[in-house]
Amino acid sequence: MSTSSPIAHVLEGALRDIGGPPVRRLLPQAAVRSVGPFVFFDHFGPTVVAPGHDLEVRPHPHIGLATVTWLFEGAIRHRDSLGFDQVIEPGALNWMTAGRGIVHSERTPAESAQRAERLHGLQVWVGLPTADEEAEPSFQHYPPATFPRFQVDDAAVRVLVGEAFGVRSPARTCSPILYADADLPAGGRLTVPADAPERAVYLVVGEVQVAGEVYAAPRMLVFRPGVDVVLESATGAHFVLLGGAPLDGPRHLAWNFVSSRPLRIEEAKKAWKNGEFPPVVGDDEFVPLPEEAPHLLVDDQGNQGQVLLFQQGEVLGEMTWVRLDADTVRVDHTGVREAARGGGWARKLVMRGVAWARANHQRIVPQCSYARRVLTEDESLHDVLADG
Numbered sequence: 001m002s003t004s005s006p007i008a009h010v011l012e013g014a015l016r017d018i019g020g021p022p023v024r025r026l027l028p029q030a031a032v033r034s035v036g037p038f039v040f041f042d043h044f045g046p047t048v049v050a051p052g053h054d055l056e057v058r059p060h061p062h063i064g065l066a067t068v069t070w071l072f073e074g075a076i077r078h079r080d081s082l083g084f085d086q087v088i089e090p091g092a093l094n095w096m097t098a099g100r101g102i103v104h105s106e107r108t109p110a111e112s113a114q115r116a117e118r119l120h121g122l123q124v125w126v127g128l129p130t131a132d133e134e135a136e137p138s139f140q141h142y143p144p145a146t147f148p149r150f151q152v153d154d155a156a157v158r159v160l161v162g163e164a165f166g167v168r169s170p171a172r173t174c175s176p177i178l179y180a181d182a183d184l185p186a187g188g189r190l191t192v193p194a195d196a197p198e199r200a201v202y203l204v205v206g207e208v209q210v211a212g213e214v215y216a217a218p219r220m221l222v223f224r225p226g227v228d229v230v231l232e233s234a235t236g237a238h239f240v241l242l243g244g245a246p247l248d249g250p251r252h253l254a255w256n257f258v259s260s261r262p263l264r265i266e267e268a269k270k271a272w273k274n275g276e277f278p279p280v281v282g283d284d285e286f287v288p289l290p291e292e293a294p295h296l297l298v299d300d301q302g303n304q305g306q307v308l309l310f311q312q313g314e315v316l317g318e319m320t321w322v323r324l325d326a327d328t329v330r331v332d333h334t335g336v337r338e339a340a341r342g343g344g345w346a347r348k349l350v351m352r353g354v355a356w357a358r359a360n361h362q363r364i365v366p367q368c369s370y371a372r373r374v375l376t377e378d379e380s381l382h383d384v385l386a387d388g
Contacts, residue, residue, distance in 0.1 A: 005211045006229045009222040013043070020055045021047040021119050026202060026220045028253060035222060036198040036244030037175050039065065039251050039258060040125035043204070043218060046073060050116045054108035059280040060287040062098035063268045064133045064251075064258040066126045068179070069094040070160060070240075072204070074119035075112050080104035081278035084139045090121075091144030093160055095171055099128070099135035101268065105283045122202075122240065124179075126161075127251045130260050132174050142171055147181075154188030157181070162244060164195070177244035184208070186236040192229045199223045199243035206237030255290060262297045263308075270313030289313075294340060296352045300360075305329070307352045309336060309345055316340040319349040319371065321364075328386050329357070330365040350374045357384045 013026040027034060027041035035041075049055060055076060069076065071090045078086045078094055081103040088094050096104060108117075128135065147158040152165045159169045162177035169179075178196045184206075192199065201208070203217035209232045215221055217237070223229050231237075249260050257265045271277055273289045294311040302323070309317035317336030321329040331353065336345045350371050357364055363386035366372035375381050 005213065006224050006227045007210055007213070007215075007221050008224045009220075010215065011220040011222065013218065013220065020057060021045045021049065024218055027124075032222055034127070034198075034247065034251070035200045035242055036196060037126045037128075037177055037247050038124055038179075038242050038244075039127040039247075039253060041202065041220070041242070042123045043121075043202070044123065045118070045120035047119055048116050049074065049108060049112075049119045051114060054113050055106060055119065056108070057106040058285040058287045059103050059105045059283055060256055061101060061103045061268065061272045061277045062096075062256050062258075063101050063264070064098060064128055064260075066095055066097045066128060066174075067104075068124045068126060068161065069096075069106075069121065070123075070181070071119075071121035074117055074121070075109050076119075076121075077107050077109040078104060078139075079107075079280050079283050080137075080139055081280050082137060082139055083281045084141075085282065086139075086141045088141065089144075091147065093142045093147070093171060095140045095142070095161070095173075097128070097135065097138045097174075099132065099137045101271070101277055102137035102139075103277050103280050103286075105280050105285075107283075122204075124242070125258060126173075126175075126177065127247045127258055129175050130248050133259060133264075135174075140172060146170055152182075153190045155182045155184045155190040160240075164241060165193075175245060175247070178241060180241045182239055182241065184231065184233045184237045184239070186234060188233055188236070190231045192223070192231060192241060194226050194228050196243040197225055197245050199225075199229070199241065201229075201231065202240050202242065204238045204240065206233060206235055206239075208233050208237050208239070263299055266297070266308075266310050266313045268313070273312055294343070294345065296348065298352065298356050300356070305356075307349050307356070309340060309349060311340075317345050317349055319353050321353070324365065327361060328363045328365060330367050331371045332367050334368050334370045346370060347374060354381055354384050 013024040021044045024043045149156045158181045161179035164180040200222040202220045207216040257268045304322045306320040319334040365386045
């Protein structure tokens with residue numbers, strides 16, 4: 001891929017076992033965390049779901065995102081904590097806004113469970129703008145007639161969400177977005193205009209040629225901004241276009257939660273573990289909160305702040321500070337709970353505070369005895385001491 005290519009990244013994706021059909025995860029990756037507001041992109045199948053091996057995604061929670069499900073083959077029964085019970089089939093689209101919190105399950109419909117049936121589709125997560133992260137949860141189902149095909153160059157296109165090629169989808173969204181399904185015949189050509197700030201194409205079937213390079217499915221090609229991209233195919237291809245305006249700041253992902261605020265994710269973990277999310281109507285199973293190692297988060301509130309030690313949403317330790325002036329903070333307390341002792345976490349709390357201070361050009365007055373001992377005994381840390 002040359003520097004003059006309109007392709008910035010080629011993403012292969014990794015196969016994952018989530019207890020159902022094979023899933024290829026394209027987003028997020030280290031090289032590309034998101035494309036427009038798309039923060040998560042899964043391609044599941046194609047596979048044959050045999051009787052007795054049904055799709056059984058038990059009730060699980062979400063916050064801060066919208067899930068978008070688009071099927072090529074098969075059927076999935078969606079049920080959620082709002083009371084919706086909807087089977088989605090090929091050509092239909094489900095848009096579920098999690099907002100402040102929703103729970104849903106995805107299973108093989110009863111009428112499909114008695115026979116072998118192919119299952120193939122995409123599920124993506126769209127991050128919500130900061131102002132909408134705590135919105136009321138909602139669910140919309142759009143039948144196939146919502147998305148008529150129209151011709152663009154040689155391609156048959158359906159605009160699923162947002163706007164593309166001058167056509168707007170009736171699906172309700174909360175930010176500028178592009179999500180379209182396209183079929184390009186053998187020998188066909190499609191020009192993708194530079195209408196959206198961020199764009200990508202995901203190849204579901206077949207191959208395309210871009211600037212003389214041939215790319216085969218399953219791959220995601222992330223386009224450079226500001227240039228039209230010509231897709232050609234000698235053999236034919238089926239793909240989706242995705243993108244839009246980037247979100248208004250970084251998003252943090254953990255398990256099924258998305259938020260601009262890491263502490264909000266910890267709150268959601270604790271709420272799920274404590275049974276505080278509403279149940280799915282008619283489906284009383286649930287996916288337990290996964291085990292996780294303890295980890296540190298910084299909560300900088302301006303005039304005060306803290307480094308927190310979390311595990312599964314529970315606070316196991318903290319180092320707290322208050323601001324004395326524009327470039328000085330006073331550390332008042334460092335401590336860990338009994339469950340976290342023996343792992344060196346008290347020192348790790350202080351060292352994470354040191355890293356924060358250096359990154360933010362702050363000096364520390366260590367009022368608490370433990371922080372004072374750590375900072376004064378280690379000469380390599382003296383650069384953050386307010387008294388030198």
